[in-house]
Amino acid sequence: PKRRILVCGGGNGAHCLSTLAASQKNSKVHVLTLFQDEADRWTKLCEDSDVKLTITDLDGSQREQFAKPTLVTKDTEKAMCGVEIIFLVVPAFAHEQYFKAIEPHFQPNTLIVGLPGQAGFEFQCRSILGDKANTCTIASLESLPWACRILEFGRHAQILGAKDSLGISYIKGKTCKLPFPIVASIQDIIGTKPKIEEIQNYIAINLMAKSMVHPPILYGKWKNWDGKPLQNEPLFYQGIDEIQADLLSQVSDELIATGKKLEQVKEGIDMSQVMHIYDWYKTYYKDQITDKSCLMKAMQTNNAYDGLVHPMIKTEDGYVPNFNYRYTTEDIPFGLVVMKGIAEIAGVDTPVMDEIILWAQKKLGKEYIVGSKLSGKDVGTARAPQSFGLKTVDELFDT
Ligand code: NAI
Numbered sequence: 566p567k568r569r570i571l572v573c574g575g576g577n578g579a580h581c582l583s584t585l586a587a588s589q590k591n592s593k594v595h596v597l598t599l600f601q602d603e604a605d606r607w608t609k610l611c612e613d614s615d616v617k618l619t620i621t622d623l624d625g626s627q628r629e630q631f632a633k634p635t636l637v638t639k640d641t642e643k644a645m646c647g648v649e650i651i652f653l654v655v656p657a658f659a660h661e662q663y664f665k666a667i668e669p670h671f672q673p674n675t676l677i678v679g680l681p682g683q684a685g686f687e688f689q690c691r692s693i694l695g696d697k698a699n700t701c702t703i704a705s706l707e708s709l710p711w712a713c714r715i716l717e718f719g720r721h722a723q724i725l726g727a728k729d730s731l732g733i734s735y736i737k738g739k740t741c742k743l744p745f746p747i748v749a750s751i752q753d754i755i756g757t758k759p760k761i762e763e764i765q766n767y768i769a770i771n772l773m774a775k776s777m778v779h780p781p782i783l784y785g786k787w788k789n790w791d792g793k794p795l796q797n798e799p800l801f802y803q804g805i806d807e808i809q810a811d812l813l814s815q816v817s818d819e820l821i822a823t824g825k826k827l828e829q830v831k832e833g834i835d836m837s838q839v840m841h842i843y844d845w846y847k848t849y850y851k852d853q854i855t856d857k858s859c860l861m862k863a864m865q866t867n868n869a870y871d872g873l874v875h876p877m878i879k880t881e882d883g884y885v886p887n888f889n890y891r892y893t894t895e896d897i898p899f900g901l902v903v904m905k906g907i908a909e910i911a912g913v914d915t916p917v918m919d920e921i922i923l924w925a926q927k928k929l930g931k932e933y934i935v936g937s938k939l940s941g942k943d944v945g946t947a948r949a950p951q952s953f954g955l956k957t958v959d960e961l962f963d964t
Contacts, residue, residue: 574655575603588632597644604639610719645670657683657899664693667768684903685948704735734770776900779892785809794883802870888928898947901956906949907961
């Protein structure tokens, strides 16, 4: 029998994943997209042709695959019919809408995968699914497996160079009995690379979410900005200076300290996989970095980042930074604020994260923290564990 897969979303990642999955003989793929008229548009485009997926490997060689989902719809009931694996492949702010839509149609023994989960995925999913969460498995991957983009909506997408390895963690519900292996099944769908590596627990993967990278760089770059427009768009990663690299490194230290403290407080928990961002770069982009001598150099010389610039808005006088881009709108409420929440529960001070969140929340017109406490009026709209009633270390690990 064919494995039934549901891909939620209609953007870059959803195009790539659904085409990869549909090109396998043993799977049947549905796509659920609730956004605007994406489902109708994609359905029409699919009538007479497959989606073309161009895969560019790291050595520059290109392959093409042609396939299409059996169903693209906005109707959640139809989309959910018989599915065994559900992938959410949308920006984190859209997760809630999908969790709420699928909950009434949810069958036991389903695997639900955040690709990527982004921080707080499991807290939100478990809260919305309620008791049904005990009957399923909730997995999350630390990033998308590739850099990718749509070239023509509904018709052509591109994958640019898969990473070497990618972490996954999952929470298996108390009564969940999946009739297939978790990691091997996901690996089958995405292909041989990146190699999916299991991380011991979901809190570790929350502390490793890559949403921690952008805010320290933004803050370091713009905290003392004089407000004058720039004539060029500055490089984001490759333009990193010592101050920005140091902020990033210190945030990483605070996350590792949080992991260590949780290990001390809670017996049997292994957080050793929460690695420093510098070590992560050296592993993850092992063939793409030419100078690995320090974090700053590693980022400046990472080929995967060629040409990537700060989010900027073009004005008549030049470029000004865009502080309402996903590096803040997504990476603060679905990133640093979640990590801050976990650190607060662990009892670890995070002065550097606090400083960055305080700056970013002003730019976003939100209040998550007051001083060094997660007690701002907008905490409820972020995905910290506290927003879902989790307040103690035991509650974090009671899955
Ligand atoms: P995307 O930017 O292509 O997502 C857009 C899609 O999200 C839309 O097509 C729509 O289906 C949905 N959407 C947008 N606005 C919505 C709204 N207001 N309400 C409901 N749905 C809405 O996302 P992409 O590129 O597929 O990325 C998915 C996740 O992966 C993001 O968290 C991103 O940060 C992360 N990521 C993406 C990479 C890439 O190369 N594309 C690389 C690494 C991570």
